Amino acid sequence: MKFEVTILGSSSATPVYNRNPTAQVLNINERLYLIDCGEGTQLQMIRFDVKVSRIDHIFISHLHGDHYFGLVGLLSSLHLNGRTKPIKIFGPAPLKEIIDVQFKHSETNLHYPIEFYPTNPDVSEVILDNQDVVVETIPLDHRIACTGFLFKQKKRLRKLIKEKVLALDIPLENYALLKKGAPYTAPDGTVYKNTDLTVDSDRPKCYAFCSDTIYNEQYFEQISHVDMLYHEATFLHNLLDRANKTHHTTAWQAAQVASQTQAKSLLIGHFSARYKSLNELLDEARNVFPNTELALEGYTYEVGIDFV
Amino acid sequence: MKFEVTILGSSSATPVYNRNPTAQVLNINERLYLIDCGEGTQLQMIRFDVKVSRIDHIFISHLHGDHYFGLVGLLSSLHLNGRTKPIKIFGPAPLKEIIDVQFKHSETNLHYPIEFYPTNPDVSEVILDNQDVVVETIPLDHRIACTGFLFKQKKRLRKLIKEKVLALDIPLENYALLKKGAPYTAPDGTVYKNTDLTVDSDRPKCYAFCSDTIYNEQYFEQISHVDMLYHEATFLHNLLDRANKTHHTTAWQAAQVASQTQAKSLLIGHFSARYKSLNELLDEARNVFPNTELALEGYTYEVGIDFV
Numbered sequence: 001m002k003f004e005v006t007i008l009g010s011s012s013a014t015p016v017y018n019r020n021p022t023a024q025v026l027n028i029n030e031r032l033y034l035i036d037c038g039e040g041t042q043l044q045m046i047r048f049d050v051k052v053s054r055i056d057h058i059f060i061s062h063l064h065g066d067h068y069f070g071l072v073g074l075l076s077s078l079h080l081n082g083r084t085k086p087i088k089i090f091g092p093a094p095l096k097e098i099i100d101v102q103f104k105h106s107e108t109n110l111h112y113p114i115e116f117y118p119t120n121p122d123v124s125e126v127i128l129d130n131q132d133v134v135v136e137t138i139p140l141d142h143r144i145a146c147t148g149f150l151f152k153q154k155k156r157l158r159k160l161i162k163e164k165v166l167a168l169d170i171p172l173e174n175y176a177l178l179k180k181g182a183p184y185t186a187p188d189g190t191v192y193k194n195t196d197l198t199v200d201s202d203r204p205k206c207y208a209f210c211s212d213t214i215y216n217e218q219y220f221e222q223i224s225h226v227d228m229l230y231h232e233a234t235f236l237h238n239l240l241d242r243a244n245k246t247h248h249t250t251a252w253q254a255a256q257v258a259s260q261t262q263a264k265s266l267l268i269g270h271f272s273a274r275y276k277s278l279n280e281l282l283d284e285a286r287n288v289f290p291n292t293e294l295a296l297e298g299y300t301y302e303v304g305i306d307f308v
Numbered sequence: 309m310k311f312e313v314t315i316l317g318s319s320s321a322t323p324v325y326n327r328n329p330t331a332q333v334l335n336i337n338e339r340l341y342l343i344d345c346g347e348g349t350q351l352q353m354i355r356f357d358v359k360v361s362r363i364d365h366i367f368i369s370h371l372h373g374d375h376y377f378g379l380v381g382l383l384s385s386l387h388l389n390g391r392t393k394p395i396k397i398f399g400p401a402p403l404k405e406i407i408d409v410q411f412k413h414s415e416t417n418l419h420y421p422i423e424f425y426p427t428n429p430d431v432s433e434v435i436l437d438n439q440d441v442v443v444e445t446i447p448l449d450h451r452i453a454c455t456g457f458l459f460k461q462k463k464r465l466r467k468l469i470k471e472k473v474l475a476l477d478i479p480l481e482n483y484a485l486l487k488k489g490a491p492y493t494a495p496d497g498t499v500y501k502n503t504d505l506t507v508d509s510d511r512p513k514c515y516a517f518c519s520d521t522i523y524n525e526q527y528f529e530q531i532s533h534v535d536m537l538y539h540e541a542t543f544l545h546n547l548l549d550r551a552n553k554t555h556h557t558t559a560w561q562a563a564q565v566a567s568q569t570q571a572k573s574l575l576i577g578h579f580s581a582r583y584k585s586l587n588e589l590l591d592e593a594r595n596v597f598p599n600t601e602l603a604l605e606g607y608t609y610e611v612g613i614d615f616v
Contacts, residue, residue, distance in 0.1 A: 042323060102373065
């Protein structure tokens, strides 16, 4: 049950110091989900060996360019590389117009369908529910309509204890029931408890993506007890006024969010161009919430891991 | 009289092998002109230390994304970095809508004006005429409306021979006339020929940017005798059918263009993703037109230089 995030971009507003604008890829049970798609995201995927063809779902938080300027280029490359399977895009309603107008003027008829799902910035909604995950929007508080995304991995079936199942020569057709927790009755009438033949599957995990937003408790309840919180931390707390004015969060505040919502781990990102070194941001957050790490490009973080 | 081109991107269609989509910067007499702006162009400028703030003119050939997907990100960064001086953009008319729709939905009111000049793909027109250069569009033959750009550097005034001018103690107010070629009459009545006091300025040069296009003689006359021709060379000539179908040029054909129009030098670019190594493209072109070089990212080429 893999659940990990690879950071493709961690810069806010403009690219600097080799930091790209926001983009990250979740791998949940070997399916890839792209969150935000700043300019250069497809180049970052090449650089870090993330197969863009494996992405079937793209989530865009809001329409500031540092969160989506790489989207149409990525969609265009998928087309040029022969994709035919559909792609689902979740994002603010006007994103559809932005995509359409560009493909119209390039006279491109995509070889694959885009299924576009507009997000509602005002209320949390379930926007995806498949065999692996349920995804909810998280209404955030930014200068323009913006939602975060909460990924709740689904509980999987129990796992067979292979050697026991084979030793008892249990027929294949019983496997499905066993995985669901049923006992097994052998031909001689012996009843075996399910817990002797199976083990529980891993605990499913939760990942919350919160960017961009001012510190606002309205979304705290929804993200309580996540295994990993990605939260923007654009500024150090000595620039709180600037953070408030631009509807962003400080590193100290991001750590407060993690602490108050009892997150297991915190990743901070969306760093202002003013910080060449990120050490102070990390230190500031860790003083409040020790299990914090910087979202560094090219790195993959297991959801819920202990960083320290 | 500097006249040189720095390549920021040389890939066609999709970025691969660390090759970025089309973008290049001309430096003409220390003013920078950006031609095309594929995704990641602003990142390439950071990488190669090209100051984006020095660019006041942007030329977009056509609306395939590999030639403009980096534009709105670049314009956005100029805004965020506090630019106030206007920027002139020359490109296909619908580009205005593509820019406007994105700034509308990000609720961005740019701090600087964009002066947009739509190009006409059907006839050559002078689109810029300033103290340094005249720029004409070159109607090309691609799948969608597309123009190249011909940059004709202007002849500068004659240059004073400083030591002679100082030795004769010629008053400052005579300098302007001297630079224009007038003789100088000293207070004692002696007349000095202009050619004894000044030298001619450097020969002005011409640079033609031709991408994307099928091989078509319609634009040959306009670009005859340029000092440097940048021409797309997407494929090797063994893929001529593919080139014709997609309205692109082969390396052999690009060299034919240079040869028939009597260019002084040829830069080839817009390489297909199928070529990891570019040696064969270069060899093919040089067999026809020896003074050819690959347009390699990060490299700066003096217009009209002898490559070999």
